[in-house]
Amino acid sequence: MDWSEDDGQLIARLAVGDSAALDALYERYAGVVFGLVLRIVAERPVAEDLLQEVFVRAWQRAGSYDGSRGRAGAWLCGIARNLAIDELRRQRRRPQLVSEHDDRDPPREPSAPNGREVAEEAWINLRRVQIETALARLPVAQRQVIELAYFEGFTQSQIAARLGEPLGTVKTRMRLGLRKLRDILQGQGLELEVD
Numbered sequence: 069m070d071w072s073e074d075d076g077q078l079i080a081r082l083a084v085g086d087s088a089a090l091d092a093l094y095e096r097y098a099g100v101v102f103g104l105v106l107r108i109v110a111e112r113p114v115a116e117d118l119l120q121e122v123f124v125r126a127w128q129r130a131g132s133y134d135g136s137r138g139r140a141g142a143w144l145c146g147i148a149r150n151l152a153i154d155e156l157r158r159q160r161r162r163p164q165l166v167s168e169h170d171d172r173d174p175p176r177e178p179s180a181p182n183g184r185e186v187a188e189e190a191w192i193n194l195r196r197v198q199i200e201t202a203l204a205r206l207p208v209a210q211r212q213v214i215e216l217a218y219f220e221g222f223t224q225s226q227i228a229a230r231l232g233e234p235l236g237t238v239k240t241r242m243r244l245g246l247r248k249l250r251d252i253l254q255g256q257g258l259e260l261e262v263d
Contacts, residue, residue: 075140083130094123097141101148104197108152118155122148139255142198149194202252210245213238 073081073092081089101122106115125147133143203211216222216230224242228235 076135079130079133079140082127090127097144100141100197100201101144104145104194105148105152109155114155118151121151145194202249205252206245206248210241213241214245
């Protein structure tokens with residue numbers, strides 16, 4: 069993948085109708101955007117259609133992109149999130165062949181499997197994708213200690229023992245990694261509390 073141009077330059081080229089810039093953005097972000105949309109709509113064919121629509125919208129709206137409000141990846145994920153939520157709303161309005169409730173009961177507002185509203189679940193999934201993408205940009209050693217601590221629940225002492233590294237090294241990697249992660253996420257308009 070050619071990363072010689074930053075996202076802002078690609079979107080500026082896109083705004084003047086450069087289809088090669090669209091190809092480059094698609095190559096960079098299609099995987100992340102597709103993953104987000106698929107998590108929200110949970111149907112691969114629908115997600116594939118929405119993926120294409122995201123990049124059509126990016127093509128149409130490239131002139132409105134404001135790099136000071138966030139990175140291109142976050143902008144594309146925002147478009148994807150909105151389209152996916154709109155699709156879920158459209159699906160709810162479509163007539164159901166079999167009623168899921170007694171006709172005497174008012175219909176219930178659909179919610180995500182864990183009881184959260186669909187929009188809230190979509191927002192959580194968007195943030196998860198953004199954090200995963202940011203983590204992938206960290207050096208391996210820093211990413212490894214953060215993942216062990218935050219995703220697997222290990223203490224810093226347990227991480228040091230597991231990796232065979234001095235505790236001070238683990239603490240330094242954790243601190244540096246969290247700072248870099250915060251900086252990456254702030255560049256996307258998100259906040260991460262780092263002590």
